[in-house]
Amino acid sequence: MPDSDDRLVRLETRLDTLFEQFDKRMAERFTALxxxxxxxxxxMAERFSAVNSRIDDLQARFTGLETSVNARIGDLQARFTSLEGSVNARFASLETSVNTRLTSLETTVGQRLTAVENRLTTLEGRLDHKASNWLVSFWAAWVTTVIGTATAIIKLWP
Known part of the structure; x- marks a missing residue:
């Protein structure tokens, strides 16, 4: 069976060649891969680096924006404080002015009520003095009662 040994040797040689070619191709493919x-x-490293630099830029912008917003908030707080002081001063001035006017009005109303009361008292006295007959006395009593009631109402007026 020399023929079969020869075939086996050729097969073995061919398989060795195929395995070497396979190993060579696999090595080339693994190198390419x-x-x-x-x-x-x-x-990917370049892209991640670009993304990281963009994130750093955004962080710097947000930090600048935060600083700017904080400055504007500080300005607004100062303006509101100033406005509050101005409004408080104006309200205090208005309150003083209104109190002065109300006091003056109360004084004027009090003086006028006193004048009306004095006139009614004078009228009552004149009616009592001039009532000589019974008809005049009768009507004078009613008028005196009305005048007295009006005087009492004026005195009770706050």
């Missing part, structure tokens, strides 16, 4: 992974890793 490793190169692709390296390039992918490099591109």
């Amino acid at each position: 490793d190169t692709l992974f390296g390039e992918f890793d490099k591109r």
Whole structure:
């Protein structure tokens, strides 16, 4: 069976050649794949670096915006404090003015009520003095009662 040994040797040689070619191709493919992974890793690192730089820029902008907003809030608080002081002063002045006017009005009303009361008292006295006959006395009593009631109401007026 030399023929079969020869065939086996050729098969073995051919299989060795195929395995060597397979190993060589696999090594080339793994090298190519490793190169692709390296390039992918490099591109991803560049993209992550770009994203990180954008995030840093945004953070710097937000920090600047926060500083600007805080300054504006401080200005608004100062303006509100000033406005509050001005409004309080105006209300105090208005309150003083209204109190003065009300006091003056109360005094004037009191003086006028006293004058009306004095006139009614004078009228009552004149009617009592001039009532000589019974008819005049009768009507004078009623008028005196009305005048006295009006005087009492005026005195009770606050």
